[in-house]
Amino acid sequence: MDNYSSDEARWAAVQQRDAQADGEFWYSVRSTGVYCRPSCAARPALRKNVAFHASREDAEQAGFRPCLRCKPDQPPLAERQAAVVAQACRLIDAAEEAPDLDALAAAVGVSRFHFHRMFKAVSGITPKAYANAARARRVQDGLARQASVTDAMYSAGFNSSGRFYAQSPAVLGMKPSSFRAGGAGERIRFAIAECSLGPILVASTAQGICAILIDDDPDFLVKDLQDRFPKAELIGAEPEYEQVVSRVVGLVEQPSVGLELPLDVRGTAFQQRVWQVLRAIPAGRRVTYAELAELAGVPRGARAVASACAANAIAVAIPCHRVVRDDGSISGYRWGVDRKAMLLNREAGSE
Numbered sequence: 115m116d117n118y119s120s121d122e123a124r125w126a127a128v129q130q131r132d133a134q135a136d137g138e139f140w141y142s143v144r145s146t147g148v149y150c151r152p153s154c155a156a157r158p159a160l161r162k163n164v165a166f167h168a169s170r171e172d173a174e175q176a177g178f179r180p181c182l183r184c185k186p187d188q189p190p191l192a193e194r195q196a197a198v199v200a201q202a203c204r205l206i207d208a209a210e211e212a213p214d215l216d217a218l219a220a221a222v223g224v225s226r227f228h229f230h231r232m233f234k235a236v237s238g239i240t241p242k243a244y245a246n247a248a249r250a251r252r253v254q255d256g257l258a259r260q261a262s263v264t265d266a267m268y269s270a271g272f273n274s275s276g277r278f279y280a281q282s283p284a285v286l287g288m289k290p291s292s293f294r295a296g297g298a299g300e301r302i303r304f305a306i307a308e309c310s311l312g313p314i315l316v317a318s319t320a321q322g323i324c325a326i327l328i329d330d331d332p333d334f335l336v337k338d339l340q341d342r343f344p345k346a347e348l349i350g351a352e353p354e355y356e357q358v359v360s361r362v363v364g365l366v367e368q369p370s371v372g373l374e375l376p377l378d379v380r381g382t383a384f385q386q387r388v389w390q391v392l393r394a395i396p397a398g399r400r401v402t403y404a405e406l407a408e409l410a411g412v413p414r415g416a417r418a419v420a421s422a423c424a425a426n427a428i429a430v431a432i433p434c435h436r437v438v439r440d441d442g443s444i445s446g447y448r449w450g451v452d453r454k455a456m457l458l459n460r461e462a463g464s465e
Contacts, residue, residue, distance in 0.1 A: 124166045127152045140167045140186055142178040149173035154184035192414070198222045199236040202229070203244060212245035235414050239384045246383075300346040303355050304339060306332050309363045311453045314429075315339060316359045317348075322376030326362055326429045328449040342427065366430050369397040369461050373431050381425060387411070388422035389432045397433075397461045402440050424448055430457065 118124050118138045127135040135152035142149040143159040149167065150156060167173040170186055180187040188194060202218050213221070218241060219229035233241050302324065304317035315335035317325040325342065327335050339348065358375065365373045379386055391409045395401060401409070403416040403423075410419055423434035424446065435454045439445055447454035 121166060124152070125161060125164065128164065129158065131155065136190055140170050140173050141165065142167060142173050142176065147178055148181045149178040149186060150181040151184045151186045151190075154181055154186075156181060156183050195232050195236050198224065198229075199233050202233060202241065203237075206241070206245050212242075215241060235412065237384075237418070243383045300343065301349060302339075302343055302346045303349045303352055304336075305350060305352070305355050305359045306335060307356075307359045307363055309366045311366060311449070311456065314359075314363065314366065316362045318355070318358060319378045321378035323358070323362070323428060323431065324378040324380065325427050326431055327427065328429050328453065362431070366457075367460075369430065369433075369457065372397075377428060377431060379428065379432070381422070384418065385422040385425055388419050389426060389428075392423070392426075392432050392434055392436070395433060395436050398463075400436050400438050400442070400458065402442075403437055404440060406437055420446060436461075 118127055118135055124135070124139055124141065126132075128141055131153045133153040138152070140149050140151065142165050144163040144165070145159065149170065165176075167176070170180070173186075174180075184191075185194075189197075201222050205218060205221055206212055215230060216226055219226040222229065224232065230241060233239075233244070237244060300319060302317050302319055304315060304325075306313055306315045308314070311328050312330050313328070313332045313335060315325065315327040315332075315338075316323060317327075317339055325339060327338055329335050329338070361373065361375060364371060379389060381389065388406070388410050391406065403420050406419045406423075407413055407415040412418060420437075423437055426432050426434045426448070429435075429449055435447055435457045437446075438458075444451050444455050444458065
């Protein structure tokens, strides 16, 4: 409340429609008889008609009714939208077949266009992408529990075996039979080396690098890789693979050289979108989580992109270390803030 302790500061917040002031105070308009949040998008009132209130109860006791536009008697807009999206997610999760966009919008009581825009703004993905992810979870659960692939196919809502097998690589990352065997048969080559950040593990599938992990303990790095790929065949100590590792170490020591080796990036559709944006950020540039959310197409998704950064298992090559707080301070690096600071200083030419 300190920032809005004077009427002048409150009036400035109203004129700027400052959403950060919401909940700090409310204002009423004598000429219309309503009270509003500071961020209300209604037509600006004249200063002489405006009074300020410490709570919405104070405004109502003074005889004012809630504005129909900003709904100051209800939870903040972001909370209301999050509740609507959560309701839609529960409907998708509970449905045998994903409801279409019109049905979902009608069920939560908003227009089709507004619902689609709201869902993407809150969750970071479209309703269709969420429904596909929900179906993927059902496929995975079904393959683990059902007696056959066919049973799993129908339990996940697929009515056609052709459609199921066509989509299964995208859903599972492999054929259904391979997933049912826990991913057994996948071969992952790896090696551990030393770099300026400490021990570093590099691992690759046939598609490309699937992990770059850093820690003080080499044994922990191997265990981490095993936990990520519990059924895969891990192959170490191959002399020819040392060339891949040396190129990754070169990237760590000189980020500006880049890494032209292919990556085998595994994550949700939203995570992959964030990681793709991260790979486009050049060495020496820093972005905030809010800026990264904008670049990823989710302006209000700073927390979601922070979670995607935390889930990244390919250090440096997917440069989540280039994301900082709004004030420029360094935090939130899964391999340690000291390593993050070292990488950023190196890229800035100060190391």
